[in-house]
Amino acid sequence: MAKSGPRRAGAPDIKVGRSADTRAALIRGAVAALGDVGFAGSSAREIADRAGCNQALVFYHFGSVTELLLAALDDVSARRLAAYSQALDEASSLTDLLESARTIFSEDLDSGHVAVLVEMITGAQSTPGLGEQVAARLAPWRDFAEVAVRKAVTGSPIALLVPTRELAHGVVAGFLGLELLASLDGDRVAALALFDRAGQVARLLDMAGAAFPAEDSTGDQT
Amino acid sequence: MAKSGPRRAGAPDIKVGRSADTRAALIRGAVAALGDVGFAGSSAREIADRAGCNQALVFYHFGSVTELLLAALDDVSARRLAAYSQALDEASSLTDLLESARTIFSEDLDSGHVAVLVEMITGAQSTPGLGEQVAARLAPWRDFAEVAVRKAVTGSPIALLVPTRELAHGVVAGFLGLELLASLDGDRVAALALFDRAGQVARLLDMAGAAFPAEDSTGDQT
DNA sequence: TACGGTATTGAGCAATTGCTCAAACTATTC
DNA sequence: GAATAGTTTGAGCAATTGCTCAATACCGTA
Secondary structure (H helix, E strand, O other): OOOOOOOOOOOOOOOOOOHHHHHHHHHHHHHHHHHHHHHHHOOHHHHHHHHOOOOHHHHHHHOOHHHHHHHHHHHHHHHHHHHHHHHHHHOOEHHHHHHHHHHHHHHHHHHOHHHHHHHHHHHHHHOOOHHHHHHHHOHHHHHHHHHHHHHOOOOOOHHHHHHHHHHHHHHHHOHHHOHHHHOOOHHHHHHHHHHHOHHHHHHHHHHHHHHOOOOOOOOEOO | OOOOOOOOOOOOOOOOOOHHHHHHHHHHHHHHHHHHHHHHHOOHHHHHHHHOOOOHHHHHHHOOHHHHHHHHHHHHHHHHHHHHHHHHHHOOOHHHHHHHHHHHHHHHHHHOHHHHHHHHHHHHHHOOOHHHHHHHHOHHHHHHHHHHHHHOOOOOOHHHHHHHHHHHHHHHHOHHHOHHHHOOOHHHHHHHHHHHOHHHHHHHHHHHHHHOOOOHHHOOOO
16 A cells, blocks of 8 residues: 655545544455455445444445445555556566566465455446446556556557456456366467467467567567 | 247246246246346346246246256256357368357357356355356366367367357456456457467467468458 | 146245444543 | 544344245146
8 A cells, every 4th residue: 555655635535533444444354355255245244244343334434335345446456556557667578577467466366356356347247337337446457558558569468468367367267166167277278369369370479579589588678 | 918939039028827838938037137137136036027927936946046047057058068069060170160169159149148157157156155056067068178179189179268268258358348358359368368478379389280271261350 | 517736826034135323432622 | 521523333224135835826637
């Protein structure tokens, strides 16, 4: 939660007091609940129990369960976005960037942050109107993607695609130990994409060749 | 008013009279409900309304809502699997097979069958134990994959991967008009896979070259 | 027509949900 | 200590859920 900057306006200041701790605890409880029992199971009482407080506080501080879940999404999304942005800034090559993104994503997986994104994206389907709100909350990722594209060379927003593709893969492959889909490891997905788009392999390979001069030598761009 | 007839259509008002008809109507209602209001919204009353019968019939015929949803999954899965299997039998080449699979998948998308699979896979997460049952119901796909692998040449279960990859893509990209992810069209996903796995491109290309003697017939943009 | 089993219905129960509310607690300032 | 504002609590309401059940409509058969 890097809140750097001398003066940063824009964040709506809420009443400061003991309530800040409660808010934080509720958000942490929401993140934990989303990971453990999913979107459908994340009721006000479930979250409040994990936060160690009364369920009425959910409505006192956030107005509704949905708003609390969106706040949790914001929290996780901002944390992830900040990490990827920093990796983008510090990367000296695409290979470098890819490696950083993969490390960050792995950490996010362990911490359950990926689960929060997946649950909010998928769970929003069951609540009319929530999908648009989730999309709005994730809008900063698109801005990030544009920056990443400009910093990259090929027009492929690789820095964005890494987390989103992994997310897409995780959504299906990670579900409930579903053997069929879980058996599709990354290599097979890549192989599929190749076979599925065999007609475009040559063109893409040209691009890949430009971006990756050799397998282990890092082509430097910036 | 509605006459009984085994005509699969979108009209949800079906008069029930006999047991078999009621069962079929309930399954159709479940398929429609899963597509329209998702897993969480597919309650017994919601499904029964779409089937034009009383909600108690859900429990009379299927024992529980979950069993009805699983029956709907079976129905859709069997239909899809049969279509893909026939395409696999009749295909004279992998390119041929790929084209057939794509056509079938497109039809499944329009008919809402893909939505049923997605909803059952994703929604099962919120019900403890349901994930394993969904996995068990989808087990025939793995057997199909093995047959497909044997009939193919490269060891890549392309006929299976086509629907599952499209499914994975659709799960994320199709969600609620989520602009960020929806902008990831197939070409970009393929491009990502290439960039992400640049080190394996050469090996995979060799396999592709063996599998696709003449690949330009797909008419895709080059 | 009467009978017996099947299919269907509406009412209703227990549990859970999001959410409200009045009372009670806490911390700060007089 | 008292007043005030902010925070927390437990009870409770209306709606919805999965599911049960007794009553009844339906249908083939005797």
